[in-house]
Structures are given as structure tokens and as C-alpha cells.
Amino acid sequence: MEKQYMKRIEALREQYLNTRVDMDVYNAKYLTEGFKETEGQPWIIQKATGFYRQCEKKNIYIQEHELLVGGPGFKPRCGILCADSSAGIIAAELDTISTRPFDPFYLSEEGKKVYQEEVEDYWKNKCLLDRWRLLAPKDMETLRNNGAIFIDRKAVRGYGETTPSWNRILQKGILGIRKEAEEHLAALDDAVPGDLEKMFFYKAEMIACDGIMLLAKRHAALAEEQAAACTDEARRAELLKIAAVCRNVPANPAQSFHEACQSILFYEFAIFMEQNASSYNLGRLDQYLYPYYQADKAAGLLDDEGAQELFDCMWIKIAEMSLFQDEITAQYAAGYCITVQTSCGGIDQYGNDATNELSYMMIQATMDVKFKEPNLAVTYSLSKNPDALLRKAVEAIGMGLTMPAVYSNDVGLRMMQNKGVPLSEAWDWNPCGCVETNLAGRMKQYTDIADINLGAMVEFALNDGVSRITGERVSVSTGDPKNFKTFTDFFNAVKAHIDYAVDVITSGNQLLDYLSMNYRTVPALSLGFPHCMEVGKDYSQPGATKYSCGGGVITVGQADIVNSLAAVKYLIYDEKKLTMEQLCTALAADFKGYEDVQAMCLAAPKYGNDDERADFCVGEVFTHIIDQFEKYDTKFGKMTCGMLPVSGNTPIGQWVGALPSGRNALTPLTDGIGATGGTDVNGPTALLKSVSRIPHARFTQGTQLNMKVEPELLRGNDGLAHGMNLLKTLCMLDVYHAQFNVVDRETLLDAQQYPEKHRDLLIRVAGYTAFFVELGKETQDEIIGRTEIGSWDGKGCCG
């Protein structure tokens, strides 16, 4: 039976899907105006004034059917150019950005003109990206220009990857926060050293507050205007309700569930307008919103269907945000992904189960809306959360949504501890962005100051620090590989290149920190961090947030480095099937004319099969990497690591020659912490066992596992149990995260038609695992048929 509220949700979905993704340059224009009018004043005042102008002047809209309103751009679904970060970034793309292959953004002729006449020139050598390029250290440039690291991302866009204190926004309101700033300001004495800077900060906070409140009021006025012109009575009532909500929040503490949702959205949009950054997470919404839900329900103002409808509306509003990136950066993280993560489940401050009715509604919202944003997760506590929650999660996964992601709450908690958060607060952690860890309103970090190309580290060890792609010397010299007498000699050479790259990346991080502290102040974001208010410092400054957790670095090519180490050990040192010289000659030729060598490489033991001969080095190599990073301090704490390549494994692969794993030159590296496509032939349990060898809790920016599962595994009631059992075991194995991609019927049909696209698709056949595309037509049909019978059985079960 179709639920009543789904009519609205379907209409909103339709509207969303029919909306083109545009480029917004107007925010940049208003920001620039603000900067110009405050020329010569402290940067933070300039930024706050620019932000205020954005709030004051931006085009606003309320769409048909909407209950929750607002948005960062001049229309729904916009990418925003953040001028102070990287104004120049679209200069070269003005004519192609509308049509480029990854994440095109439509930019009108008028938009181009606005950009060229009112934005571009002002920011030359002034925006952070330009300064970054002017100051970039030479060794960093060399590594970057040879694809061994990718390090411009954080110069292009600001730091997101954080979770503000939503309770602060909801309970104090922006006006309440403004009062705090006012009081602090009044208590300062500009004769005292240091107070002057604090005064700049508090003034900037007040300007930012005024901007956010003004933006909400403008929406209230627009809703009233639309209501006056509306002939449909039901819609008019809705518009008047919207107006009343926007009159009250986010200025004042939220008084209802509806107001709480709208308040969160207004602030979310505001901080996104300020910075065009990914992953301003919604955090643990089931916790923050529960008091409002309970109160409304008790007062008879809200029923579950109403709450669900608002959740669904909120999900669509979040999906409307689109991350603008330049063409190259977009290749590394394609899909307009704003990766705003929100999670349900977990534990409360007493260690008790935190699941409530809203936890289930959040999953239902994703099932209703079926968009990829917000990035929904369950922080599953094996010991405390009910099976019903996990079951609901597996139901959604079984629909092929790939969401929710499931995290081991305990591993997340340990990551927090490794970041220096005591247990008294670590329970409240929330997943951030892709798979990072965060603590609402208390933690600052950069997730991904750089990507480090682990395939290149192997290549350098086998080519004395020279790139096979460019022929340039990129890393340190580790000598002729023929002189490696033992496997340990070779492994040490790989480590030496890792150490060098870590050192260079860290110097890049220090530069970024310097630039951020001076040219990336974020007065709106700072409002969500109570410690900023207490100490009178912007989020961008050391000591501003309660916990500063350094610059994060993403390692890319986990399976590639493991498989390469394993192949070298197995083929050269253990079984002596090849000499180092034979291997290096074949690699240099990209295996052309050395197909026999490649066959041996491909047949060598592979990560993902719970095979000691491959997995022996997993713990050692990743412990080495994180040990190395943790040696370095920054103004914001020790460097950190994560394994979340988003889509960076593909472009990074273009900088790596052939590898001992058998991988050909220029092809993608392996994504996340999974096995290389088509090499994990022992099923999901074996994969998880291999994955559990990674020291997850030390990679505090998270570790991302995308698992392909066959639909058969999750089918019917037994399937729910299988999915739940896999996830429970994942927690027991101390694996941090998993996301299931169900291989659906459509994929199988597509693979039948376009086998070249699905070469690594593995499928179980009568007790063994085979490549789907290599099976005969009849067997393929039979397998596709199985998915059909499955759905029939499923219906039968429900009667």
C-alpha cells in the first residue's frame, strides 16, 4: 500500500531529477563585493562581510511541494564557486564546464560575464589556490607532476569533513550564539595583547549571524508572498507554515520537529555557501532530533507519517547540494558528491543503546528517496544495538541502494581514541564524509590534504626512484633492484619511497596550514563550534576547536601494493620462478612480449582470499605507513591517514606503469580496501578475513570497503540473516566499514550484452566461483533466471 506522504516525495523526486546542475558564480560575485567594500580590514571581517552580502543578495526560491526550503545556490542543484579558495579555477573551463565528461555544470553566457567582469581579476594571486601554487615546494611539485601524490584538492576547496554541533544550533539558535559573541566582545579590552584579534573574530561572528538570520527572514517573506498569490488552500497553508518556521529558526531555538529540520538545513546551506566544501555532516540526527519528535508527538502535533515526510523532504534538500570541483579534481571524486553523512544507531553517553524510532525513519527515508545523498550510515554496536536496526539496514541494502553503510561502532570509537579523544566523549563519534570519523562541534581536521599513490611506491622500488611513465627521477634512489638479495631488501626499498613521500606530503600540509590560517577563515562555520566562541578564535586557527586532528592523507592502491609485494616474494624469492631482472624487463615493457611473466604475476597469491602468502604483509606495510605519518607533527596535531579513494584510484592509475601484481600500466588501481576486481575468488568471508589484517583503528580517517555481493546472498528471510551475520562478523573481525553493492539483474543483463565492461564480475556457479562473462550463454541465462525465481519466491514468502 502506497503511503500518503509518498505522493509529495515522488513529486519532489521528479522535480529534482528534472533539474539541471548549474554553476553558481553569483555567490562569488557577492562575496567579492563584500571584500571590496572592506578592503584593508582584517581578512576575517572581509570574509564575514562577503558572506553577509551573499545572504542578503542571493536569489532565493521555494519550489512546488516543498515543506523544507532554502539552498546555497541561485537555483536548486548548483555548484558554488568559492572565490577566496580558488576563484581562478574555472577561468580555463568557462567554455567546457557545461559539457565536460565528469560532473558538468551548466554555466550561462550571463554567468560567464559575471565571472569575468566581477570576480576573476580581483582574486588573482589572492585566492588560496594561487598562493598555494606560488609557494609550492619543489619536491612536492615533482611528486605531484609525476602522479606519485595528488595534493591540490584542499587548495581548490575549503575544509569540510567536519560536523558542527547541531545541538548548539538547535538549542541556542543563531541569535543566542550572536549574544554569546556580543558578551565576549564586551568583556574584551583592546589594550590587552591578543584581545584585538579576538575582537575581530567576535565581530565577524556577529556579522555571520546577521547574514544567516537575514537569509531565513527572506525565505519567510517569500513564502508569505507566494501564499498570498496561492489559490490552492492546502498549499497556501503549507506556505504559511513555512513562513512561520522561517520567522523563528534558525534565529531562535527550534520549537518543533519541523523547525528543527529547517534550522539544520539553513545552517547547512550557510556553511556550504561560505566554502563550497564537501562533507558538512548532519551527524547523529536520530539523537539530535529525538526530543523534538517526542514533544511534538506527545502534544499531538506530529504523527510518524508526518515525521517521515519531513525526513524525506530533508533528504531531497541535502541531495540538491552539488559539489563544484575543477575538471581534474572531479575525476578523483566524481558524481557531484557532497558526501554529507548522517548516521543512526550507536550508543549514548551511558553506553546504552541509542537507537530510537527516528533511527528507523532515517533508513526509511533513504529507501523512499533513493538518492545517493545524504550518505546514510548505521554506526552499529554489536553489543548494544537491536537486531531490528541491522535488519532494517540490510533490507535497504537488499534494494540495491548500497546504503546504509554499516560501521563497527567500536572501531570508530577506537579511532577517536587514537585521535586523542577520551572515552568520555568518544561514544558520540559520527561518521564523516566518506568514512572518516568526527565529533560534532569539537573536532577539526583535513580528511584529504593529499592522496599517496601506493602503486608508485612499488614502481619506484623496482626502478630506483624513477617514474616509468615520465622517465623522470621522482623519489630517492634505492639502487638497482637486481641487488636486492632478499625480499626484505625489496620491502625496505618500498618503505624508503613511502617515507620520502610522507615527508614531502607533510611539508605540503604545513604550507596548507599556513595558508588556511591566514586566508581561509570561516566565521559561519565557527558558530557551530562552542570552543571557538570560548577562546575567541576562528575554526581555522590552532587551538580553536577542542580537538585538532591534523592533516589527513589518503592512501590509494591498498590491494596493489599488497599484491605486488606478495608476487615479488612468491615469484622471485620463495618459488624462484622468475629473476628480478626478468620481472623488471617485463614490467618496463608493460608485459608486451612477456605475456608468460604476466600470467605468472596474475597467478601469484592475491589479497582478498584469506591467503597467508598474500596477506602476510598487510599488517606490516600499513603499520609502517601510519607509523611514518604519525612521526610528523603539525600545528593541528599529528598527521593522520585514511583509505578512501573515492574515485581517485582511476586517475592515479594513469601515473603507474605495470606492477608485479600483473596489473597493466595506466589502468586503475584498486579502490578502497577491497580486493582487485576478479581476484577474490573465495567469497565474502575470505575477503573480510583479508581485510581484517589492516590495522583499521589506526587509520583514523577511516577505511572503506565496497563489497560486491550477489543478490542471492541477500534474498528473502534467509538473505536478511546472511547479511546481518556478515555485518556482525565484520564487527567481530574489527573491520571498520562495509558498503554492499548488490550485483543486480540489470548488471547481469548488461554484462551479457557488453562483456568487456564487466570482465571482473565474479559469480557463484554450482559450488564454484567464475567470471560471469566467461560462462556460456546458457549458464548465464540460468543465473539470470535465478534472480527471477528469487523475486517470485520472495513474494511467496510474504503470502
Added chain:
Amino acid sequence: MKRQKNGAFRKGAHGAMVMIDNDREGTVLRIERSSIHDGDGFRTVVFLKGCPLCCQWCSTPESQKFEPEQAGETRYGSRMKVEDVIREIRKDSLFFFISTGGVTISGGEPLAQPEFTKAILQNCKKECFNTAMETTFFASWEQISSILPYLNTVFVDLKLVSREKHIAFCGVDNEQILQNLLHTNDAEGNFRLIVRTPIVPGVNDSEEELEKIGAFAASLTRLRHIQLLPYHRLGTGTYQKLGRPYLLEGVKSPSAGEMERCRATVRRFVENTV
């Protein structure tokens, strides 16, 4: 206690000290992990190679011959020691624990390598793994009865009750199979007995044959349930690969409706027919 190399004394099923023969070798076709079709939970299925039957619908023809064989680039089967098999099984113990899964010995015919099968199962019991066996029961009762104490579940294939047809389609007489089922019904122990019947159109899907199967199954009082499995053609590619003829060319998988009809017939005799 005295220990021998690669063997350990422990209490046997009847309280006597027995020695597990860990050095024994057997022919293993393959070991499949995280199977969800061969018993409860996630299971590690040890497929032994070699079967005295040659059912025409067999979906794993590569499991029939007793020796390892080569077909093109694929090698089917290898000789393994009990301890090697156990090392492989142990890897998924956590999954067994969570999912109430375990180990299933399948084939080929596990009872064609009775000592090897027994040693594997004894080891499993030592580590408290849930055990199951998939068998044709084409073996001596002596062999079966020595293995039953180490099993939680035994899945027995009952393909045809008609003797002549069984000889024609499976290559052997079913007399011993039926007798073993009756003995098993009277045996001591807490194991579960489950009978499985593949429904092969034109072979055993007639009302008459189904009634015979049902009636026989109904005489097994300790039977948990009888499971009817639709015939499928997933193995046809392997026949080609092995260069063997596939005798059931043209036979189609039974439809869901057909399966329901068969179940309804058997259910007249055995209520728990799935």
C-alpha cells in the same frame, strides 16, 4: 596423555579413546567458503572428488572421477591431508559462530573416502564446529554408522524409489541406499536427517514416482523434512569442458508452478516438504 605426530587421542563418540588420522590423504575437488546452500548459516563446503553414481543430471561432473583430472587449463581436484583441510576450514570459524554455520562435507560422494571424511569430521567436532554431510548413502552401513556420531545433519539424496529407473539414470541399484535410510532412521544419536530430491522433468516428476518417494520418506520417522530441488543446467558448460556428453539435452528446469505441484504431491505423505 600420549600424543603421536599429527594425531591426537581424544574421547570418541562412545567414550572410548580414538585417534584422529590427521596424516590421511584424500582427493578434494575444492573447498568452498561462505556457502549458503548446504546447511545452516555460512558454511565451508569440502567437496570430495569421486562418486560411485553417475546421475545424468549431475551438475558437477568434475566431481565424479576419483582421480584429479585436467580439462584445458583447469585442474580439477588435488590430494590433500586432513590437517590441510582443517586449516582451511578453521579460517571461517568466526562466521560459523555468528551465523550458526559450520562445515559440510559434500562430493562426489564423501562416503567413498570414509576414513578421510571421518577424520575431517572428528577434527571439526574437536573444534566444536557444526557439521553436515551431503551423501547418496551408496555405501556400507558399517561405514555410515561410524561417521554418523560426528554429524549434526545428514542430507541424503533420494532421487528415485523405482529400482529400474535408478539403475538407468544413476548407474547403480538403490537397494542399499533405501536400506541405509531405514537403518539411519533407527540409529542412535541426535543428528538431523534431511532427504533431498532433485526434481528432474521426465525422470522423477510423475505423480507415480513422487508418491513412491513420498511414501518412502513417510516411513522415516526421524526425518526433519524433505526438500525438493529444481533441476538446473548450470553444469552443462563443465560437460563441454570435460568433453563428456550431456545426456539430458533438451530437458528444461521445472517452473515454479511445477515445483509447487511436486511439493503438493509429496506433502500428502510428508507434511514438512519444502
